[in-house]
Amino acid sequence: ENMGKGKVDMEVRADGVALITITNPPVNSLSIPVLLGLKEKYEEAMQRPDVKAIVVTGASGKFSGGFDIGTLGNAKLEGLPNGVDISVGIITQSLEGTQRLPRLVGLSKALEMILLSKPIKSEEASELGLVDAIVPPAELVNTACCWALDIAEFRRPWEASAFEELINSDTAQALIHIFFAQRSTSKVPGVTDIGVKPRKIQKVAVVGGGLMGSGIATALILSGYPVILKEVNDQFLQAGLDRIKANLQSRVKKGKMSQGKFEKTISLVQGVLGYENFRDVDMVIEDRIVGAHFFSPAHVMPLLEIVRAEKTSPQVIIDLMDVGKKIKKTPIVVGNCTGFAVNRMFFPYTQSALLLIDLGLDVYQIDRVITKFGMPMGPFRLADLVGFEVAVATGMQYLEHFPERVYKSLLLPFMMEDKRFGKKLVTCTRITPEKGIFFGMSKLPFSFTDKDIIEMVFFPVVNEACRVLDEGIAVQASDLDIASVMGMGFPTLQVTQKSQCSLIFICILLPTLWLLLA
Known part of the structure; x- marks a missing residue:
């Protein structure tokens, strides 16, 4: 099995920089032994108390030609110059190059470099932001060591400072507040803290198939509830059923629902003119025991106001809260007044x-x-x-x-x-x-x-x-x-x-x- 060749050496300079050198002629490619050697020397440097910084370079003035794909078979060796594999990992997904490079040089240039393996000159690399500076070859190692020591000695906690600024901003505080506020709506004193469990609601009736009623029915059947839609005459009933069908067809057109799912969902609604079929329903909207105030369009808007009267039982409230969550609403419990909350x-x-x-x-x-x-x-x-x-x-x-x-x-x-x-x-x-x-x-x-x-x-x-x-x-x-x-x-x-x-x-x-x- 061809595992490649090459070696890695480390020298700790007097200034405390561990200079790790890749030797794998002709282009110092990253073979398996080189990668293992890099790992070994890095771990060794991290354990030494006299090491302040680490700089990686290549022998004979060549940093690295990239990953040695010949180690994966007998394919021709191809790689990018200047050893950017180690810093941005361009060749293989495991080194995250396909994700990092577009953020550095832009999507168009990154695709050109990734897909065509087209070399670029140092001046262009500098303009793109792929390299930070261009120095004469004789000064390269010393310049890199000075930069490394500067970073190690004068650490700038940019990420921590930026995060602190971000987390204390009004924007972040607002988002955090809303995150916890939405979750706290499920805690209602005297309702959710007395051990009452929601009953299983299996079938719901909706009285009225207007704009709001049809929207409520749509929200219910989208969550798998069988629904009885009650209207006062055939004309109003058909109009309500057509609204529900149009709501679902809109989802089909947007690619949010398949035709098969549409047929299955629309079959959950049954239109009636009388109350004979209400005997086996578990919940009726509109009901006079508790208010369920939806917002138009009811199948889209995420809020549900649960309006309790003076004698509404905790059981009824918690049942409606459970249904609200199952139809993907955020329920809030409010008292009864003009306009509710x-x-x-x-x-x-x-x-x-x-x-x-x-x-x-x-x-x-x-x-x-x-x-x-x-x-x-x-x-x-x-x-x-x-x-x-x-x-x-x-x-x-x-x-x-x-x-x-x-x-x-x-x-x-x-x-x-x-x-x-x-x-x-x-x-x-x-x-x-x-x-x-x-x-x-x-x-x-x-x-x-x-x-x-x-x-x-x-x-x-x-x-x-x-x-x-x-x-x-x-x-x-x-x-x-x-x-x-x-x-x-x-x-x-x-x-x-x-x-x-x-x-x-x-x-x-x-x-x-x-x-x-x-």
């Missing part, structure tokens, strides 16, 4: 944006700033998609329950009066100043920066979140953070900033802003 917390979001419009700001400017901040879309585009009649109806609910905190905007009633209902009802909604569509705006004698707009829109949300916590609607503050991210698309990286600013806003900025506007 998420919509209640965010109702000032749209209202603050409407106030800015009445103060003379541009709709598109507000949406651009909010989107740039990290939200999936601005408040006006969202209202346009949902439908302005929904926004008006929702606003009336909050006006009834929180009259002292509801801003009565002129814009939405005007849009309704002008029959601009939003994209949900096909009619395109545009607010164009040149057409004079909305003349009720005033112009303040000062301008708003992007930061001002963000604070005006989101700080009232923080304020309302504090009320939600104070009233016991939410179990813990971190639940509201998860609800904001998963239910409203609040940017994860901004979560800690939201928490840090809340006290400042409530104690200082809110009264100041009120006086300014007054």
Whole structure:
């Protein structure tokens, strides 16, 4: 068996550098004996107290021609010059060269070097960042030894410093907070800590096949639950079944589901007009015992609000939490109030944006700033998609329950009066100043920066979140953070900033802003 040839020698210089030399003419290739010799000399150097640094070189002015593939058979020896195998391991995957080289020189050049074994000159290697310096041959070893001693003597903990800076950044803290907050949603005092185990839910009924009901049914059958879909007549029932089918077909088109899986999944839903088939179901949505508040589209959005009433049993809550997790939702348990937790917390979001419009700001400017901040879309585009009649109806609910905190905007009633209902009802909604569509705006004698707009829109949300916590609607503050991210698309990286600013806003900025506007 041809194992190759070659040897490795080591000399410890007076300055404490262990100079390891490869000798395997003609190009000092990395044969098996050379690799074993490198390992042996490296281990020896690491054990010697007089060694401060290690430098590897090659005899006769040649570092190494690369891995000796002749040791794997009788194939012709091929290798790259300058011995970069040892430092970046270009030839074999075991030396990680195919992974490291693209990071150094870029994908295009790396592919050229890896696939064609095309040599490059030292000047080009320096420009690419593959080598750090070019020195005369006579000075090469001494220069390398000086560099090695410099590294050993003046160690710069760049990785540790960079990691410390990264781990203490607002971005990292926000991501860490959300990571643990999501897991803490499964801990509900008086529910998950009393030894109650979830019952096995085998079949679920969904009452109503509209946009939300069909989305809920889709989420259930995607997780393997047989579903009974109840509607009031054949037309509505067929429309609901068609929505479910369209939801699944969308996954097929995107390559997320095979046709066979589609057929199997759609067979899990049964449409009915009566309640006769409900006798063997384990859970009904909508049910009056506990609220299961999904977010649209229900088969996509990851949040599930579980709304408990005064007498909801822990068993029912934990059953629904279990189902929520099985259909790939993150459940949070909340109390019952107008809007529950998420919509209640965010109702000032749209209202603050409407106030800015009445103060003379541009709709598109507000949406651009909010989107740039990290939200999936601005408040006006969202209202346009949902439908302005929904926004008006929702606003009336909050006006009834929180009259002292509801801003009565002129814009939405005007849009309704002008029959601009939003994209949900096909009619395109545009607010164009040149057409004079909305003349009720005033112009303040000062301008708003992007930061001002963000604070005006989101700080009232923080304020309302504090009320939600104070009233016991939410179990813990971190639940509201998860609800904001998963239910409203609040940017994860901004979560800690939201928490840090809340006290400042409530104690200082809110009264100041009120006086300014007054």
